[in-house]
Amino acid sequence: MEKQYNFKKSEDKWQKFWEKEKIYKFDAKKKGKIFSIDTPPPTLSGKMHLGHFFSYAHQDIIARYHRMLGENVFYPFGVDDNGLPTERLVEKINKVRLFDLGREKFVKLCQKTIKKILPEFVFDWKRMGLSCDFSSIYSTISPEVQKLSQYYFLELYKQGRIYQKETPVLFCPECQTAIAQAEVEEVEQQTYFVDIGFKLKGGGQIIISTTRPELLPSCVAIFVHPKDKRYKKLVGKTAIVPIFEQEVPILTDDLVDPKKGTGVVMCCTFGDTTDLEWYFKYKLPLKISITKDGKMNKLAGSFEGLPIKKARKAIIDELEKRGLLLSKKEIIHIVKVHERCQTAIEILPARQWFIKYLDLKDKFLVESNKLNWYPKFMKARLDNWIKGLKWDWCISRQRYFGIPIPVWYCKRCNEIILPRAKDLPVDPLHQKPKKKCKCGSKEFVPEKDVLDTWVTSSLTPQIALSLIKNKKVREKMFPMSLRPQAHDIINFWLFYTLARSYLLFKKIPWKNVMISGFVLDPKGEKMSKSKGNVVEPQTVVAKYGADAVRYWASQAKLGEDLRYSEEEIKQGKRTVTKLWNASRFSLMHLKKYSPKRVNPKELEDEDKWILTKLYKTVKEYRNFMDKYEYSKAREVLDRFFWKDFCDNYLEIIKPRVYNPESSQKLKSAQFTLYTSLLSILKLYAPFMPFIAEEIYQMYFKKFEEEKSIHITLLPKPNKKLYFPRTAHNFEFAIDAISQIRKYKSEHKLPMNAEIEEIKLKTKNKKLLKKYTPLLENVLNVKKIK
RNA sequence: GCGCGUGUAACUCAGCGGUUAGAGUACUGUCUUCACAUGGCAGGAGUCGCUGGUUCGAAUCCAGCCACGCGCACCA
Secondary structure, three states: OOOOOOHHHHHHHHHHHHHHOOOOOOOOOOOOOEEEEOOOOOEOOOOOOHHHHHHHHHHHHHHHHHHHOOOEEEOOEEEEOOOHHHHHHHHHHHOOOHHHHOHHHHHHHHHHHHHHHHHHHHHHHHHOOOOOOOOOEEEOOOHHHHHHHHHHHHHHHHOOOEEEEEEEEEEEOOOOEEOOHHHEEEEEEEEEEEEEEEEEOOOOEEEEEEOOHHHHHHEEEEEEOOOOHHHHHHOOOEEEOOOOOOEEEEEEOOOOOOOOOOOEEEEEOOOOHHHHHHHHHOOOOOOOOEOOOOEEOHHHHHHOOOEHHHHHHHHHHHHHHOOOEEEEEEEEEEEEEEOOOOOEOEEEEEEEEEEOOHHHHHHHHHHHHHOEEEOHHHHHHHHHHHHOOOOOEEOEEOOOOOOEOOOEEEOOOOOEEOOOHHHOOOOOOOOOOOOOOOOOOOOEEEOOOEEOHHHHHOOHHHHHHOOOOOHHHHHHOOOEEEEEEEHHHHHHHHHHHHHHHHHHHOOOOEEEEEEEOOEEOOOOOEOOOOOOOOOOHHHHHHHHOHHHHHHHHOOOOOOOOEEOOHHHHHHHHHHHHHHHHHHHHHHHOOOOOOOOOOOHHHOOHHHHHHHHHHHHHHHHHHHHHHOOOHHHHHHHHHHHHHHHHHHHHHHHHHHHHHOOOOHHHHHHHHHHHHHHHHHHHHHHOOOOHHHHHHHHHHHHHHHHOOOOHHHOOOOOOOHHHOOHHHHHHHHHHHHHHHHHHHHHHHOOOOOOOOEEEEOOOOOOHHHHHHHHHHHHHHHOEEEEO
């Protein structure tokens, strides 16, 4: 055994070994309990980031634990490579713009780019030691998944849960597509809060406050609070919008805040959701002055063609010129933006497809309650989100690279034509319906929109299970055992999957949910490129090894954020080194040993002591792991390994293994060494799979049959090797050792220094007498009093 | 505004009703020792956010307050 452990060589070797030997391949024929995981398919982005490493490490620890309990673990892997995020990545990599390139060319470019970057992208997940079955990786843009996604679209359509409607929707002028409520994010932005004078018909003036003067052409009404005495006389009168000259009524509504600005609001179609509400409530006219690509339209007169922000400035200037700008304050306010591109969202009317689910909020809450949440408090996030839902799910996107909405329209009678299930997947742009329309027409207009990525991502349980050919097994595996994910997409992925599963199957998609936190920088701030505080997992893995980085990741409890700490990664590396060295020592003395049964009664006291500690450790470890508290399981294990096993046990047995008094005593030590070291390796295996495998292969494999430590069974608390009374008594010896070490330390002596005589404080003379020979031997003391 | 979480050693956190509050890191001292100096041994270090209550007993339970973080909503 070499003096130093080479993690680079070792990690590379075992990663390839696992893949080649299909150690993690799911075998549907295998009997026993199945543990199935709805692995998050990472969104195809340039590279794995540290947050990925973090949460995938958590899942993997749980997956490996269940595998070592002897369960049949189904841990698939997929990549989410369709829709808007992929489009944006392809735009970035190739420095092109989707709308410039046109649909055909852009889709081809997407496919080409994905093919090129996918293997490298997936490699990082293999490199971190993830125990997924990488032999079949699903892709959400693949024909198989398209078929599945379109199939369930048709199912929901038939149920009457999918509808199409021309209605105001959340719209991103940058991406030029409708988006869903979940995709809205809020950011602080600087802007101007201005007061504008409106002339009243028949004389007088009313002053409104707004941050969006460019929407003056869209103004359809003015609102004040019904109890606001200042404006009571003006209610019911008509005002004239400056510059654009349209006449608008002055109305009242409770939503107006009299304290804000002048207490007078203009209602535009549409500045925000309040405008939308008023538009419906008071049946106001529709006046749209913004185009889908974020510019002013004809209604804006001479401002036509200006982008929104420029128009805002131009109109402010114009108002000022006319003396109608009564005040202008610079403020920071919160703006709703599209989470993918940070562009301010508009509300625009458009024909879109929706999944109807607002009527099911209560049902979803019941479903949420059926899940086992780890940690429990994350449930509140989902419930909070469900309660706050205001829009049905808008699922159509006016983009190119996604799964097509499988629909045609009859050119003559406008009838919606659906494909047959057996013809899926279809691309309406390139294919035609197999039958003519009821009206007899053979001419069709294809639906151009594609599905929101989440429509497909919400089917990951079905997609993952579709990898299993055996139908009986597949059906038995739903609901799946576990959904692991981070908390940032509770509103998205978790909610949508739950909703979808309820709509389609009236079932929860999984029994358990584990939610990881976030990675922060060492100061506790979010990592972002603009701050320059991003740490790349690839770099740290190359420097310290995947085991060490996994060690760092495993110290955070579920749901809790973790700061990046190079110190903690070093601590992981130290643990790897310590395992290596403790094994070097142990294996040195196990050279001529082959595992045999031992009569537990014939074991030495110190052996009984460490085995009892092991018993307790295994028990606690399993208890924690069963509750997904891997960080506490590791803590228990760390303490046992460092303190009990290395610092005490190995030191205590040194005289015995170097100069054995009898073969019986040596065998007792060897049996105990073998048992405890193998247990330690197995217990560390879920956390640090590479070093555990390395040492297992080096020695234990030849006795233990399984070709990898990761498919062996985890130790169970073994009552036959549990000696609470002896162990309790032996604590006396441990305490005595500590006292003598302290004496040596205080007298600046080396730990192996010989001492003529020492006095110990103790009440228990019996135990002193019993352990005196051992203590003298271990500590090199001639006489103990 | 609603909801969730967190305040314990210089730092990161454990303890969540019962001896003198723990660990790791960092710091200080010390030991080359035959698995490991990426190590061992030892040491200093804390009004357990604040205020009240329950209790024989509170870091731990309850109430209120303060601070920080997060989610949701509002934001003309």
